[in-house]
Amino acid sequence: MDNLISGFAILAQWQVMVALIIGSVGGVIIGALPGVGAAVAIAILLPATFAFEPIVGLTLLLGIYGSSMYGGAIPAILINTPGTAVNALTTYDGYPMTKRGEGHRALSLAYSASFFGGIFSILCLIVLSPVLARVAPHFGSREIFLAAFMGILLVILAHRGQTFSAAMLAFFGIFLNTVGLEPVKYTRRFTFDQTWLSSGVDLIVVVLGLFAISQALLLLVDKEHAPGEAHVRGNIFTGLKELLGLKRIATVSSSLGVLMGMVPGTGEFTSQFLSYTYAQKTSKNPDAFGKGSPEGLVASEAANNAVPGAAMIPLLALGIPGEALTAMMLSVFYVHNVIPGPQLFAEQMDFVMALYMALILLNVVVLIFLLFSTNLLLKIIQIPTRFLGIMILTLSFVGVYSLRNSITDCAIAAGFGVFGLILKRLNLPIVPIILGMVLGGIMEVKLRSAMARVKSPLDFIDRPIAAILFVMILGIILLHIRSLIQEHKDRVKPQPVLDEDTTQQG
Amino acid sequence: MIAKTLQDMFRRYRRPGDIVFATLFFLFSLFLLSQLGSETQVVKRTKWFAQPALWPTIAIWGMVVFSGLHLLSSFLSPRIPGRLREITFWLKSLEYVVYFLIYVVAVPWLGYLPSTILFAALLTVRLGFRLPGAFCIALVFGAVVAIVFRALLQVNIPAGRVYEYLPDGLRAFALTYL
Numbered sequence: 107m108d109n110l111i112s113g114f115a116i117l118a119q120w121q122v123m124v125a126l127i128i129g130s131v132g133g134v135i136i137g138a139l140p141g142v143g144a145a146v147a148i149a150i151l152l153p154a155t156f157a158f159e160p161i162v163g164l165t166l167l168l169g170i171y172g173s174s175m176y177g178g179a180i181p182a183i184l185i186n187t188p189g190t191a192v193n194a195l196t197t198y199d200g201y202p203m204t205k206r207g208e209g210h211r212a213l214s215l216a217y218s219a220s221f222f223g224g225i226f227s228i229l230c231l232i233v234l235s236p237v238l239a240r241v242a243p244h245f246g247s248r249e250i251f252l253a254a255f256m257g258i259l260l261v262i263l264a265h266r267g268q269t270f271s272a273a274m275l276a277f278f279g280i281f282l283n284t285v286g287l288e289p290v291k292y293t294r295r296f297t298f299d300q301t302w303l304s305s306g307v308d309l310i311v312v313v314l315g316l317f318a319i320s321q322a323l324l325l326l327v328d329k330e331h332a333p334g335e336a337h338v339r340g341n342i343f344t345g346l347k348e349l350l351g352l353k354r355i356a357t358v359s360s361s362l363g364v365l366m367g368m369v370p371g372t373g374e375f376t377s378q379f380l381s382y383t384y385a386q387k388t389s390k391n392p393d394a395f396g397k398g399s400p401e402g403l404v405a406s407e408a409a410n411n412a413v414p415g416a417a418m419i420p421l422l423a424l425g426i427p428g429e430a431l432t433a434m435m436l437s438v439f440y441v442h443n444v445i446p447g448p449q450l451f452a453e454q455m456d457f458v459m460a461l462y463m464a465l466i467l468l469n470v471v472v473l474i475f476l477l478f479s480t481n482l483l484l485k486i487i488q489i490p491t492r493f494l495g496i497m498i499l500t501l502s503f504v505g506v507y508s509l510r511n512s513i514t515d516c517a518i519a520a521g522f523g524v525f526g527l528i529l530k531r532l533n534l535p536i537v538p539i540i541l542g543m544v545l546g547g548i549m550e551v552k553l554r555s556a557m558a559r560v561k562s563p564l565d566f567i568d569r570p571i572a573a574i575l576f577v578m579i580l581g582i583i584l585l586h587i588r589s590l591i592q593e594h595k596d597r598v599k600p601q602p603v604l605d606e607d608t609t610q611q612g
Numbered sequence: 613m614i615a616k617t618l619q620d621m622f623r624r625y626r627r628p629g630d631i632v633f634a635t636l637f638f639l640f641s642l643f644l645l646s647q648l649g650s651e652t653q654v655v656k657r658t659k660w661f662a663q664p665a666l667w668p669t670i671a672i673w674g675m676v677v678f679s680g681l682h683l684l685s686s687f688l689s690p691r692i693p694g695r696l697r698e699i700t701f702w703l704k705s706l707e708y709v710v711y712f713l714i715y716v717v718a719v720p721w722l723g724y725l726p727s728t729i730l731f732a733a734l735l736t737v738r739l740g741f742r743l744p745g746a747f748c749i750a751l752v753f754g755a756v757v758a759i760v761f762r763a764l765l766q767v768n769i770p771a772g773r774v775y776e777y778l779p780d781g782l783r784a785f786a787l788t789y790l
Contacts, residue, residue, distance in 0.1 A: 274682055528702050
């Protein structure tokens with residue numbers, strides 16, 4: 107109870123409230139703009155938040171993270187253009203509903219499902235907190251090493267059809283993290299006798315290059331994409347009532363969102379895929395999916411909005427980010443010397459409580475904001491995409507340059523910008539690089555400290571949690587091999603029509 | 613028969629230009645592998661798990677193996693037309709990288725506010741927004757960004773050297789807020 111009151115006191119500071127409102131409202135606007143996602147905004151704002159108190163900086167970033175998907179649903183439903191990548195599935199059922207004159211109903215359902223998913227995941231986080239506080243201290247170096255390894259493995263295997271590229275990019279991320287002066291034996295690694303490489307490659311510089319500058323370059327070089335115009339009338343909160351009739355789908359989808367959010371390396375896309383498949387298989391009207399099914403819309407939006415809250419679980423309890431956005435947030439913790447992990451729950455539970463309450467509040471703020479602003483947002487998204495490119499490039503400068511006023515950093519970020527542009531054009535994943543950098547660093551440190559205390563390799567897994575993690579890793583690998591064999595068998599079966607575009611790699 | 617099986621196993625969905633990227637990345641990985649011995653050290657009286665060379669070795673071998681497989685799958689997939697157009701698109705982005713780097717170099721000299729306004733305005737013209745309205749929006753955007761980040765959020769960006777030549781009263785203000 108003391109922690110709750112103390113957490114409330116932290117949250118009640120005016121700076122935190124301002125950050126919450128700016129983050130939530132800004133997140134909705136950013137999410138609604140096709141071409142600008144939460145990752146771009148967080149990457150740009152990250153260095154600016156270093157000057158704030160950790161709770162202020164994190165609330166701002168969490169606000170953007172948690173609210174961008176609300177905004178992304180608007181263009182996805184009304185003009186068939188997802189505001190953020192994770193709203194792509196929303197277009198399947200949202201836009202057909204708009205075409206048959208039910209845009210208002212679709213938006214209303216999407217907001218309601220998003221709100222349900224968001225609140226559901228935070229409640230899970232709160233309910234799980236005592237368990238986390240009890241389990242987290244049992245995570246020693248070897249358990250954290252194994253959890254980080256599992257994260258890398260999952261992020262690679264989660265990219266179905268792109269496993270090789272995801273693996274090579276994850277290893278590239280691990281490599282980037284090793285560049286520079288190594289902190290234990292003080293040897294240089296891949297510095298090529300260049301002083302500017304001695305301090306290593308900064309994660310934020312890479313993040314800004316890969317997410318923000320690459321997006322700016324993409325918008326600047328590509329031809330103009332003008333989003334269509336749309337207008338919506340009526341009370342958009344009637345969907346809350348309709349959602350009650352779809353509460354089974356909303357609950358299962360949110361649960362899948364929570365589950366996938368907690369598992370490092372998976373996230374929104376996997377949770378959406380699972381929840382959409384579940385909704386379709388259990389529906390009385392499965393043929394309506396993809397043609398404007400309210401169930402499909404709810405499954406998609408509830409699942410993706412349940413992820414941000416759940417993604418905070420491995421970050422706060424173990425210091426392990428599950429995806430790119432939480433990896434960026436980890437740097438805010440580090441800059442302020444707040445080390446997320448088991449100690450955080452033991453020593454700063456009030457801080458954790460304040461974060462939970464901020465997450466709940468941001469969902470409420472977003473819902474209220476959307477009540478008045480949907481049509482205004484539809485006007486804002488008419489900004490020409492190439493002008494958006496100018497805005498992102500200009501703002502990217504602040505992010506990189508304010509770190510240490512280094513022209514070299516800006517040049518490296520620009521280089522990663524071009525690299526990111528190529529990856530985006532080729533439809534290759536960027537997230538494995540970021541997770542490789544962050545989890546690679548964690549694995550290096552934890553392996554060193556864990557192995558110093560074990561006599562034989564088997565000792566590494568002689569503790570219950572380490573053994574469970576090890577079995578899970580084996581299980582993931584075996585399941586993947588099984589699915590590959592199954593795919594191969596399906597391929598060699600004679601098929602009436604060969605589809606050239608749907609082949610999978612190993 | 614073996615070739616057919618390989619093709620079935622590795623063929624995948626891809627975009628034009630994929631093979632160029634796959635080749636370049638594989639060559640980059642091989643280059644790093646060739647430098648592994650000289651760019652990392654094996655330290656005496658240190659166990660394997662604490663060797664500074666351990667993680668670069670794991671990472672680079674991982675890059676080599678998987679970029680090799682990625683390249684193989686590119687080779688075995690049907691060719692998609694539009695490779696040259698795609699590479700031209702990548703190269704076109706370098707023009708904006710150059711503008712960005714000029715802007716980066718200009719800030720410590722001209723100051724954040726003037727450089728940002730100029731950068732936004734010139735890019736607007738470069739992109740073909742000829743209406744006075746668009747130009748004004750770019751000017752206002754540049755000014756707002758500079759004022760919000762430097763004056764209000766006090767983000768760490770140095771004052772421009774040209775501010776030193778401003779009249780006394782304005783100089784102190786410009787050095788602190790612009």
